[in-house]
Amino acid sequence: MYEQRRNIKRTFVKTRKQIKDFLLSAKSREFFIFLFFFFMAGGFWLLQTLNNDYEADFSIPVKLKGIPNDVVITSEPASEIRVRVKDKGTVLLNYMLGKSFYPVQLNFEDYNSKDNVVKVAASEYEKSVVSQLNASTRLLSMNPDTLEYIYSTGISKRLPVRLCGKLSVERQYYLSDTLFRPDSVLIYAPAGMLDTIVAAYTQSVAFENISDTLIQQVPLLQPKGVKIVPSTVELMLPVDIYTEKTVEVPVEGINFPFGKVLRAFPSKVQVTFQVGLSRFRQIEAEDFSIEVPYDELLRLGADKYTVRLNKVPDGVRQVHCNPEQVDFLIEQESLN
Numbered sequence: 001m002y003e004q005r006r007n008i009k010r011t012f013v014k015t016r017k018q019i020k021d022f023l024l025s026a027k028s029r030e031f032f033i034f035l036f037f038f039f040m041a042g043g044f045w046l047l048q049t050l051n052n053d054y055e056a057d058f059s060i061p062v063k064l065k066g067i068p069n070d071v072v073i074t075s076e077p078a079s080e081i082r083v084r085v086k087d088k089g090t091v092l093l094n095y096m097l098g099k100s101f102y103p104v105q106l107n108f109e110d111y112n113s114k115d116n117v118v119k120v121a122a123s124e125y126e127k128s129v130v131s132q133l134n135a136s137t138r139l140l141s142m143n144p145d146t147l148e149y150i151y152s153t154g155i156s157k158r159l160p161v162r163l164c165g166k167l168s169v170e171r172q173y174y175l176s177d178t179l180f181r182p183d184s185v186l187i188y189a190p191a192g193m194l195d196t197i198v199a200a201y202t203q204s205v206a207f208e209n210i211s212d213t214l215i216q217q218v219p220l221l222q223p224k225g226v227k228i229v230p231s232t233v234e235l236m237l238p239v240d241i242y243t244e245k246t247v248e249v250p251v252e253g254i255n256f257p258f259g260k261v262l263r264a265f266p267s268k269v270q271v272t273f274q275v276g277l278s279r280f281r282q283i284e285a286e287d288f289s290i291e292v293p294y295d296e297l298l299r300l301g302a303d304k305y306t307v308r309l310n311k312v313p314d315g316v317r318q319v320h321c322n323p324e325q326v327d328f329l330i331e332q333e334s335l336n
Contacts, residue, residue, distance in 0.1 A: 053086060053087065053088055053089075054086070054087070054088075054089050054092055055084060055085070055086045055140065056084070056085060056092045056095070056096075057082055057084050058082075058083055058085065058095060058101065059080045059081070059082055059083075060080060060081045060083060060101040060102075060103070060104055060129060060132070061079065061080050061101070061102075061103035062078060062079065062080060062081050062103060062104040062106065062125070062147065063103045063104070063105055063106065064077065064106050064107075064108055064118070064149060065105055065106065065107060065108065066107045066108040066109055067108045067151075068108070070153050070154040071108070071151050071152070071153055071154070072151060072152045072153075072154065072156075072188045072227060073149055073150070073151050073227070074150050074151055074152050074188050074189050074190070074225050074226055074227035075148065075149055075150035075151075075224060075225050075227075076222065077147065077148075077149050078144055078147055081104060081125070081129065081142055081143070081144070081147075082142070082143040083139060083141070083142050083143075084139075084140040084141045084142075084143075085133065085137050085138060085139055085140060086137070086138045086140055087134065087136055087137040087138065088136070091134050091136060091137060101132055104125045104128045104129065105128070106120055106124075106125065106147070108149075111124075115190075116150060116151055116152065116153070116190035117148065117149070117150050117151075118147075118148070118149035118150075118151065119146055119147070119148050119149075120146065120147040121145070121146050122142045122144075122145045122146065125147075126139070126142065129142065150190065150224070150225035151190075152188040152189055152190055152191075152194070152227070155188070155189070155190070155191050155194060156186050156187060156188045156189075156194075157186070157187055157194060158184050158185070158186055158187075159184060159185065159187050159197065159198065159199050159200050160184050160199050160200070161180040161182070161183055161184060161185060161199070161200050161201075161202065161220070161233055162199040162200070162201050162202070163178055163180075163201075163202055163205070163235070164201045164202050164203065164204050164205070164221070165202065165204045165205035165206055165207075166205075166206045166207075166208075167205075167206075167207050167208075167210065167237065168207070168208045168209060168210065169209070169210045169211065169239060170209050170210065170211040172241055172242050173210065173211055173239050173240070173241050173242070174239070174240060174241075174242060174276065175210070175237055175238070175239060175240075176238045176239070176240045176276055176278065176315075177237075177238050178235075178236075178237060179235075179236040179237075179238065180233045180234065180235060180236075181233060181234040181236065182230070182233060184200075185200045185220065185228050185229060185230060185233070186228070186229045187200060187226060187227075187228055188226070188227040188228075188229070189225055189226045189227070190225065193225055193226065197223075197226070200220050200221070200228055201220065201221045202218045202219070202220055202221065202233070202235065203218065203219050203220065203221055205218060205235075207237070210237060210239055211239060212239055213236065213237065213238050213239050214235075214236070214237040214239070215234065215235070215236050215237075216234070216235050217232050217233075217234055217235075218232060218233055218234075218235045219231060219232045220232065220233065240276035240277055240278050240279075241276065241277050242274040242275065242276060242277075242317070243274065243275065243276075243277050243280055244272060244273070244274055245272070245273060245274075245275055245280060245283065246270055246271065246272045246273075247270075247271050247283075247284060247285040247288065248268040248269070248270055248271075248285055249268060249269055249270075249271050249285050249288045249289065249290050249309075250268050250290070251264040251266075251267060251268065251269060251290050251292060251307070251326055251328075252289070252290065252291055252292065253291075253292050253293075253294060253297075254291045254292065254293055254294070255293050255294045255295065256294045256330075257294065259332055259333050260294070260330055260331065260332055260333065261330075261331050261333055262292060262294075262297075262328060262329075262330060262331075263328060263329040263330075263331050264292070264305070264326045264327070264328045265326060265327040265328070266323070266326060269290060269307050269321050269322065269323065269326065270321070270322045271285075271288050271309070271319065271320075271321055272319070272320055272321075272322065273316045273317065273318060273319040273320075274316065274317050274318040275315060275316045275317075276315060279315055283313055283315075283316060287311070287312075287313040288309055288311055288312060288313070289309070289310045289311040290307055290308070290310065290321075291310045292305055292328070294330075297328065297330060303327055303328060303329070304325045304326070304327055304328070305325065305326055305327075305328050306324060306325050307321045307323070307324055307325065307326060309321070
């Protein structure tokens, strides 16, 4: 331990001596003299450069005050004004490093109109901008040149959410539903505009080859002059897989005269179809029907009837019957 301390001390003393010898050497003095004149020349160059005129862009906040309690701003108002100015580099550097711009304050009542629109031209707030600039600074432009606020006086209605976009699922899968949370939103807009809106639509989405339930936050389209609360909804796309099922459906005669009955061979037809796995147990034979009208059989002029399903439940596909035709007889019932 003692030997380690001696080694550290020896190294420190040696390093200090090397640094001292370097700083006191002739080469070191020449290097520092060079650095001195280099920075001096750089300083003169910088002062000369900053003394020239330049153009620069700055942002100034803007606020609309005095908004009545029953007024809802439905447009997306500008939160700042972009100004382009011209002045010497020293002044512009002060704006960049130390100058803080105060918000341009606009009073709602000063610009209110009957058409639910507040419009403020650049000339209206130019004085407020210029007052924050140096006397030597020249204002070149302001953007936007007009501030516009569209508002609603508390008028709103609740409308359903609708999906806008393209969806596709992998083979043998299907979308069992399209769900939103919430499924309706509040729409604020001027009365004339509100009457024309029938739903709130999502921004365009594209989901391809979906094979599992998808949950995603989706923003809603915000037309100009319309405010939607909330502005985003949760989209859920439940995905199910198709499976095959077969049921036996009886062939039934309808509108037969009294005393006459239909005899079909076979009396039941196998109906095979594809249905989502989640509904497999829900779909039964009673959800289908095969009805054979009496007058249709009379017009056939044959003893074979092509099977036709008169009732098919929602949510099934690829439905086919076996056999496709049945033999039939019209019998007179015995009244004994």
